[in-house]
Amino acid sequence: MYAQMIKSTGKGIKSLDEMDPEERAFQERINAGGKIEPKDWMPDGYRKNLIRQIGQHAHSEIVGQLPEGNWITRAPTLERKAILLAKVQDEAGHGLYLYCAAETLGVTRDQMTRDLLSGKMKYSSIFNYPTLTWADMGAVGWLVDGAAIMNQVPLQRTSYGPYARAMVRICKEESFHQRQGFDIMMKMAKGTEAQRKMAQDALNRFWFPALMMFGPSDKDSVHSAQSMAWKIKMNTNDELRQKFVDETVPQAEYLGLTIPDETLKFNGETGHYDFAEPDWEEFFQVLKGNGPCNTERLAARNKAWDEGRWVREGLLAHAEKKRSRQMAAE
Amino acid sequence: MSTDPKFEFLCRMGDNALVLGHRVSEWCGTAPVLEEDIALANMALDLIGQTQLWLGMAGEVEGAGRDADKLAFHRDVWDFRNVLLVEQPNGDFGQTMMRQFLFDAWHLAQLTALIDSSDKEIAAIAEKSAKEVTYHLERSSDTVIGLGDGTEESHRRMQAALDLLWPYVGEMFLGDDVDAAMKDAGIAPDPAILRAGYDQLVGDTLAAATLTKPEDDFAHRGGKSGARHSEHLGHMLTQMQWLQRAYPDATW
Numbered sequence: 367m368y369a370q371m372i373k374s375t376g377k378g379i380k381s382l383d384e385m386d387p388e389e390r391a392f393q394e395r396i397n398a399g400g401k402i403e404p405k406d407w408m409p410d411g412y413r414k415n416l417i418r419q420i421g422q423h424a425h426s427e428i429v430g431q432l433p434e435g436n437w438i439t440r441a442p443t444l445e446r447k448a449i450l451l452a453k454v455q456d457e458a459g460h461g462l463y464l465y466c467a468a469e470t471l472g473v474t475r476d477q478m479t480r481d482l483l484s485g486k487m488k489y490s491s492i493f494n495y496p497t498l499t500w501a502d503m504g505a506v507g508w509l510v511d512g513a514a515i516m517n518q519v520p521l522q523r524t525s526y527g528p529y530a531r532a533m534v535r536i537c538k539e540e541s542f543h544q545r546q547g548f549d550i551m552m553k554m555a556k557g558t559e560a561q562r563k564m565a566q567d568a569l570n571r572f573w574f575p576a577l578m579m580f581g582p583s584d585k586d587s588v589h590s591a592q593s594m595a596w597k598i599k600m601n602t603n604d605e606l607r608q609k610f611v612d613e614t615v616p617q618a619e620y621l622g623l624t625i626p627d628e629t630l631k632f633n634g635e636t637g638h639y640d641f642a643e644p645d646w647e648e649f650f651q652v653l654k655g656n657g658p659c660n661t662e663r664l665a666a667r668n669k670a671w672d673e674g675r676w677v678r679e680g681l682l683a684h685a686e687k688k689r690s691r692q693m694a695a696e
Numbered sequence: 697m698s699t700d701p702k703f704e705f706l707c708r709m710g711d712n713a714l715v716l717g718h719r720v721s722e723w724c725g726t727a728p729v730l731e732e733d734i735a736l737a738n739m740a741l742d743l744i745g746q747t748q749l750w751l752g753m754a755g756e757v758e759g760a761g762r763d764a765d766k767l768a769f770h771r772d773v774w775d776f777r778n779v780l781l782v783e784q785p786n787g788d789f790g791q792t793m794m795r796q797f798l799f800d801a802w803h804l805a806q807l808t809a810l811i812d813s814s815d816k817e818i819a820a821i822a823e824k825s826a827k828e829v830t831y832h833l834e835r836s837s838d839t840v841i842g843l844g845d846g847t848e849e850s851h852r853r854m855q856a857a858l859d860l861l862w863p864y865v866g867e868m869f870l871g872d873d874v875d876a877a878m879k880d881a882g883i884a885p886d887p888a889i890l891r892a893g894y895d896q897l898v899g900d901t902l903a904a905a906t907l908t909k910p911e912d913d914f915a916h917r918g919g920k921s922g923a924r925h926s927e928h929l930g931h932m933l934t935q936m937q938w939l940q941r942a943y944p945d946a947t948w
Contacts, residue, residue, distance in 0.1 A: 439722055444714075452737075
C-alpha cells in the first residue's frame with residue numbers, strides 16, 4: 367500500500383438524508399457502483415483526499431526507484447540487470463500515470479513535485495529502508511510489491527474513474543514485479559549458504575516494514591470511514607494486512623525461510639494466521655522523517671530536481687524559440 | 697583469450713553496448729524530469745539486450761564455454777574492447793546526452809552497414825538493434841539540439857561537453873587488423889568509410905544546436921584494442937562485477 371495515513375478532510379460521515387441534493391446524488395452514484403469522472407461535481411473533501419492519496423502513491427513510485435536503483439549497477443547477471451531496469455522503468459511510468467490522474471483533479475505535477483521535495487507531501491514509509499544486499503531486490507519485489515498489490519487490486523474498483531483505470535495497468539505490471547521478486551528469492555533461498563543467509567537477512571529486515579505499509583490498526587485509523595464511504599479506500603488496513611500475512615506465510619515456508627515473528631501461528635478457529643504487530647513507534651518515527659533513509663531519499667530527489675533545472679529551462683527555451691520561428695515563418 | 701578476429705569484433709560490439717548501457721543505467725531515478733528517467737532506462741534496457749546478443753554470439757564463436765555473463769562479469773579491463781567514448785563518466789545530463797549522440801550517430805551507421813553482413817547471425821542482430829538505435833539517435837540529437845539552442849547556460853554546458861568528448865570520436869573510425877579481417881570476410885565495413893556520413897550528420901545536428909565542432913581532430917585510442925583504457929573503466933567494473941566476483945560459486 368503506497369498511501370498511508372491519508373487525512374480525511376470530511377467532517378465525519380453524513381447520512382444520505384443529511385446531504386444536499388448534489389451531494390446525495392454523488393453518494394448514491396458511488397453506492398450504486400458508478401464512477402465519478404473529472405468534470406462531475408464532487409465534494410471538496412473527496413477531491414482533496416484523492417489528491418493526497420493519488421499524489422502520495424505517485425511520489426512513492428518515484429522515490430521507490432531509489433532503493434532499487436541502488437542495485438541496478440550491481441545486478442549480478444545481464445538478465446537480472448535488464449529485469450530490474452524494466453521494473454524501475456515501470457515504476458517511473460506508474461508515477462507518470464498517477465500524476466496525470468491527480469492532474470484531472472485540478473493540481474499540477476509541478477505543484478505536487480514541489481510538495482514532495484519540501485517534505486509537505488509524503489511517500490510510503492517502506493522506501494525509507496535501505497537495500498543492503500542483492501536479496502533485498504528479491505524481498506522488495508516479493509514483500510513490498512506483494513503488499514502494494516493487496517491494496518491496489520481492490521482500487522481497480524475505486525469510485526474515481528481516472529484512478530481506477532490507472533490502477534488496472536499498474537496492477538498488471540505489479541504482479542510481474544512480485545513474481546520477479548519471488549524468483550530472486552527462490553534462487554537465493556535455494557542457492558549457496560551465503561545466498562541463503564542474504565535471503566533470510568532480507569526477510570528479517572523487510573517483514574515488519576512491509577506490514578507497516580498497510581497503515582495503523584483499524585482501531586487507531588481515524589480517517590478510514592469517510593474514505594471507505596467514498597470508495598477511495600476499499601478495505602480496512604487490518605483486513606489487507608491479514609490477507610497479506612495469510613498469503614505470504616506459505617510462500618516463506620516454500621522458500622525454507624523463517625518469518626521473524628515467534629508468535630506467528632495458524633489459528634484453526636479463525637482460519638487465519640495470528641501474528642505480531644509491527645513496532646508502531648518506529649512507523650510513526652519513519653513518517654516523521656526519522657527512518658534510516660529519509661534524509662538520503664529526499665536529498666537525492668532534491669539534488670536530481672535542482673541539478674536538472676538547467677535542462678528543463680534549456681528545453682523550454684528551445685521549444686519557445688522554435689515556436690517563435692515557426693510563427694515568423696507563417 | 698582468443699585472438700580470433702571475429703571474436704574480437706563481437707566483443708567490440710558487445711562491450712560498447714554493455715559499457716554504455718551500464719553508464720546510462722547509473723542515471724536511474726535521478727534524471728532532470730520523469731520522462732527522461734523513463735527514456736534513459738529504456739535506452740539502457742535496449743543496450744543491455746544488445747549486449748546479451750553480441751556477447752552471447754562472441755562466446756559461441758570462441759567455443760571455450762564462456763557465455764555472455766561470463767564475458768561481462770569475469771573479464772578485467774584489458775580484455776574489454778569498447779571504445780573509450782562510452783566509458784567516459786556521465787558528468788551532467790548534457791554530457792551524458794552528448795556522449796550518447798556522438799556514439800548513436802556512429803552506432804546506427806555501423807549497424808546499418810552490418811545488416812548487409814555476410815554473416816547471417818550478425819546481420820540479424822544488427823537489424824534488430826538498428827531499429828532501437830534509430831530511436832536512440834532521434835532522441836539524443838533532439839536533446840543536443842534543444843539544449844544547444846536553449847538558454848545561455850544550457851548552450852555553454854553542451855559546448856563544454858562537446859569539447860570534452862570530441863577527442864574520443866576519432867577512435868570509432870580507426871581501423872586495425874581486426875577490422876581488416878572483418879572487411880575481407882565481408883562481415884563488417886571498413887570503419888573509415890563511415891566517417892563522411894557521420895561528419896555530415898553530426899555537422900548538421902551541431903549546426904542546428906548552434907554548437908561549434910572543435911577544429912582539432914586529435915583522437916585518443918586504446919579502447920577497442922584494449923591496449924589502454926581510461927582509468928574510469930576499472931571503477932565501473934569493480935561495481936558491475938562485484939557480486940559475481942565475490943560469490944563465484946553462486947548462481948543468480
